[in-house]
Amino acid sequence: MTTSKNLAFIGLGVMGSPMASHLAQGGHQVCVYNRTPVKAQQWLDQHSGHSFVTTPAKAAAEADIVLLCVGKDDDVREVITGPQGILQTLKAGSLVIDHTTASASLAQEMATACKEKQIDFLDAPVSGGQQGAENGQLTIMVGGEQAAFERGQPIMELFAKAVTHMGPAGSGQMTKMVNQICIGGLVQALAEGLNFAERAGLDQQKVIDVISQGAAGSWQMVNRHKTMINDEYEHGFAVDWMRKDLAICLDQARKLGAQLPVTALVDQFYAEVQNLGGGRWDTSSLLRRLQATRPK
Template sequence: MAKVAFIGLGVMGYPMAGHLVKAGHEVTVWNRSADKADRWVAQHKGRKAASPKAAAASAELVMACVGNDDDLRSVVYGDDGAFAGMAKNAVFVDHTTASADVARELHKAAKAGGFEFIDAPVSGGQAGAENGQLTIMCGGDVPVYDRVKPVIQAYAKMQNLMGPAGSGQLTKMMNQICIAGLVQGLSEALAFGRASGLDLVKAVEVISKGAAGSWQMDNRHKTMIEGKFDYGFAVDWMRKDLGICLAEARRNGASLPVAALVDQFYAEVQQMGGNRWDTSSLIARLEATKTKK
C-alpha cells in the first residue's frame, strides 16, 4: 500500500481520495477550503495537511484534481507548493483537465527536481468518481506509469498510457470534442421529435438500440426532455475544456468546426443563466430559440 497525498477535494477529488482509503492506502489531503478537508477526514479517517507542500512531504504519490492551468500551477509551485515538498523519485499524478502545454511544463520541472510526473485527466463525471468507475488517460514515461497504475486503479474502470507527457491531456481533448458533438446532436434530435409530436421516451428507446446510441442518450435523454440540467458537468467547465481544445487545434492545424460552433452555443446557454447547468442544457437553447420564433 502507498503513502498518497491528494490535493483538491472538489466534486471529483473528494470521492477519488476516499476510494484510495478504501483500497488501503495511507492518504493525506489538502484543499483550499479547509472545512471541506475537515469533512473528508471525518468521513474517511485520513489526514489533513496545512499546505500542498506539507501534504506531499512524506508521499510516494501526490495526486491533484483542481480547476485549470492556473489552479494547478498555484498548488505546485512556490514555497508552499507540492513540488517544494516532494521526495526524490516520488510521482505527481495530475487528474486536472488542463492544457498539454502545462503537462509538458510540469513534467520538465518534476524531472529537474528529481521526481516524476504523469498527466492523467479523467472522464466519467461526478457519478464515475463516486462509483470508482472513471476512465483515465495518462501521459508520461512507461516505468512511471507502471508504478502509479495499481494505485489509480482504486477509482478507475479503464486506464491506459497514451504516450509521452501531454498525451493524456490531448486524449481528454478528443473526449470533450466527441461529447460536444454528441450532446448537440441529441439536443437537436429531441427538439425535432418534440416538434413532430412524437413520444420522445418511446422514440429514444428504439433509436438508442441502433447506430445512434450513446452514453449521453442512455443517461441524459429523460432529464433533457424534462428540462432538468442538474446532473453532471457544468457548462462553465465545458467551455473551459473546449477553449483548451480550440487553442490546441490552432497550434496543430486541426479543423474543429463543430466544436467551435457548440462552444458558441454553450456561450448562449451561459447568457441564459445556465453557467452551472450540465452540458445537456444545449436543448434549452433550442427551446428558447423556438419560443422566440
C-alpha cells in the same frame, strides 16, 4: 493487493473527493488538501484515521505519490511549483499524478519541473463525470514515461475501469481533448434530436428507446436523455467547465492546424447557455437553449 502507501490528494471537488475516498478504502494512508478547508474537514469526518493539512507542501511532505484534481492550468502550476507547492517538500523518487483537465503544454512544463527534482510526473485526465468518480468507474488517459505509468496504474485503478498509457507527457491531455471534442458534438446532436421529436409531436422517451438500440446510441443518450426530457440540469458536468475544456481544444487545434468547426460552434452555443444563467447546469442543457430560442 497494492502495498499500502502514503498518498496525498489535492482538490476535493465533485470529482476529487470520491477519488480520494476510493484511495482510503483501498488501504492507503491519505493526506488531503483543499483550498477551502471546510471541504477537507468534511472529507476527514467521513474517513477517520486519515489527515488534512493547510498547504500542498505539507500534504506532500511524507507522500510517496501525490494526486491532484484542481481547476485549470494556473491552479496546477500553483499547486506544483508555487511557493507552497508540492515540489517544495516532495522527496526525490516520488510520483505526481495530475487528474486535472489542462493543456498539453502545461503537462510538459510540469513534467520538466518535476524531472529537475528527480520526481516522475503523469498527466492523467479523467472521463466519466461525478457518477464515474463515485462508482470507481472512470476512464483515465495517461501521458508520461512508461515506468512512471506502471508505478501509478495500480493506484489509479482504485477509481477507474480503464487506465491507458497514451504516450509521453502531454499525451493524456491531448487524448482528453479528443474526448471533449466528441462529447460536444454528441450532446448538441442529442439536443437537436429531442427538440425535433418534441416539435414533431413524438413521444420522446419512445424515440430514445428505439434509436438508442441502433447506430445513434451513445453514453450521452443513455445517461442524459431522461433528465433532458424532464428539463433537469442541476447535476453533472458544468457548462462553465466544458467551456474551459473546449477553449483548450480550440487553442491546441490552432497550434496543430486542425479544423474544429463543429466544436467552435458548440462552444458558442454553450456561451448562450451561460447567458441564460446556466453556467453551472449540466452540459446536456444545450436542449434548454433550443427550447428558449425556438419560435413561440
